[in-house]
Amino acid sequence: MKEKVENLDWNNLGFNYHDLPYSFTAKFFDGQWHAGELTEKSTIELSEAAEVFHYGQEVFEGLKAYRRKDGKINLFRPELNAQRLADSAARLGMEPYPIDAFVESVKTIVKANEQFVPPYESGATLYIRPFMIGTTRVVGVSPATEYTYHVYATPVGAYVNGLIPAPYTVSEYDRAAHAGTGRAKTSGNYASSLIASAQAHQDGYADCLFLDPREHKYIDEFGGANFFGITKEGQFVTPKSASILPSITKRSLLELAERQGLNPVERPIEFSEIDQFAEAGAMGTAAVISPVGSITANGHKHVFYDEKEAGPITTKLYNELIDIQYGDRPAPAGWIQTL
Numbered sequence: 001m002k003e004k005v006e007n008l009d010w011n012n013l014g015f016n017y018h019d020l021p022y023s024f025t026a027k028f029f030d031g032q033w034h035a036g037e038l039t040e041k042s043t044i045e046l047s048e049a050a051e052v053f054h055y056g057q058e059v060f061e062g063l064k065a066y067r068r069k070d071g072k073i074n075l076f077r078p079e080l081n082a083q084r085l086a087d088s089a090a091r092l093g094m095e096p097y098p099i100d101a102f103v104e105s106v107k108t109i110v111k112a113n114e115q116f117v118p119p120y121e122s123g124a125t126l127y128i129r130p131f132m133i134g135t136t137r138v139v140g141v142s143p144a145t146e147y148t149y150h151v152y153a154t155p156v157g158a159y160v161n162g163l164i165p166a167p168y169t170v171s172e173y174d175r176a177a178h179a180g181t182g183r184a185k186t187s188g189n190y191a192s193s194l195i196a197s198a199q200a201h202q203d204g205y206a207d208c209l210f211l212d213p214r215e216h217k218y219i220d221e222f223g224g225a226n227f228f229g230i231t232k233e234g235q236f237v238t239p240k241s242a243s244i245l246p247s248i249t250k251r252s253l254l255e256l257a258e259r260q261g262l263n264p265v266e267r268p269i270e271f272s273e274i275d276q277f278a279e280a281g282a283m284g285t286a287a288v289i290s291p292v293g294s295i296t297a298n299g300h301k302h303v304f305y306d307e308k309e310a311g312p313i314t315t316k317l318y319n320e321l322i323d324i325q326y327g328d329r330p331a332p333a334g335w336i337q338t339l
C-alpha cells in the first residue's frame, strides 16, 4: 500500500521501507539501454527463470537526499555512486548503466517524491536505492543479456544509534573472498553476512566486524560500513583491503581528515592493533559516522573512547560531514548538487 505523508513521524522513522508514489525503471535489451521513466508501480514482474533469482546477478547503490535549512534539497556526490554501480556491474558481468542517466534518475525520483524528503530539523533523509538485476531466463550458469535498472526511495532515520556509541563483535564468517566480489556492491556479499549479523544482534551487539578472508588477521569492514580508527596520536586510519567496498563516505572523510590535520592513511590494519585506537567508527551512507563504543573478540573487550559518549575527533568529523551534506557549511568543490 502506498504511504501517506501525513502518517509519517519524521522523528521516529527508523531505517525502514515505505512505499512511495514513484519509482524509476529502465531496461536493457537488444544490446542497449532504453530510456527510463518514472512509474507508480513498486513491484517488478519477472520470469521464474530470471538470472537474478538463481545466480545472483544483482548490483545496487545507496545514497541520500538531504533537506536543507532553506527548503532546497542536496545530493552528496551522486556521480560517485553512479561510477561505483558501473564498476559493480562490470564485476558481475553486466553492461553498466550510463553515469549521466544514473544521476538524472536520482534527481527525477527525488523531485517526484519531494514531499517525502524529511524536514531539515528531523535529521532524517530520503534514502535512494538504485539497483540492477539480470532478467534473462536461464537454467545453465551464464550471464544475462537483459537487465532491469530500478530505483526506489524511502524516508529513513538513523541506521544505528546516531552519534551514540554501540558495541560490536567480530564475525567468524567471511562476507567476501579475497579475489571475490567484496569491492562490488552486490547482494551476495550481504546474503553471506546475514547470519553473522543476526548472531551478533542475538549476542547483544549492534553488528559485527569482518576480518580479511585469507588470514583473519586484518580488519576488513562491517556488514554495511567501512571501519576507521583514530590512534592515540590522533591519526585517522582506515583499512586497505581487496575485499572491502570502496566507500564514498570513507573517501570523503579521508579528505576532511587531511584538512583537519589528522594525517589520514589507508593501510592494512591488524586486528591486534585495536588496543592502539583511542576512537573508532563505522562510516557509510546509512551509518553516516556511527561511533564504535567497543569491540569484543575471543573474550577480550576493547573499549574505545567511551561506551556512552563519542570521542572528540569522531564528533568533529561527524559534524563537519553532516554540515556539508545538509548545506550548513561550504563543501569542497563538486561535492554537492542542489535541487
Ligand code: PLP
Binding pocket: 062, 221, 222, 223, 224, 225, 226, 245, 246, 247, 248, 249, 250, 283, 284, 285, 286
Ligand atoms: N561497506 C559496505 C559493505 C556497505 O554496504 C556500505 C554502504 O554503502 C559501505 C561500506 C559504505 O559505503 P558508502 O560510504 O559509499 O555508503
Ligand code: COI
Binding pocket: 061, 062, 063, 223, 224, 225, 284, 285, 286, 287
Ligand atoms: C548504505 O549505506 O547505503 C548501504 O547500502 C548499507 C546498507 C547496509 C543499508
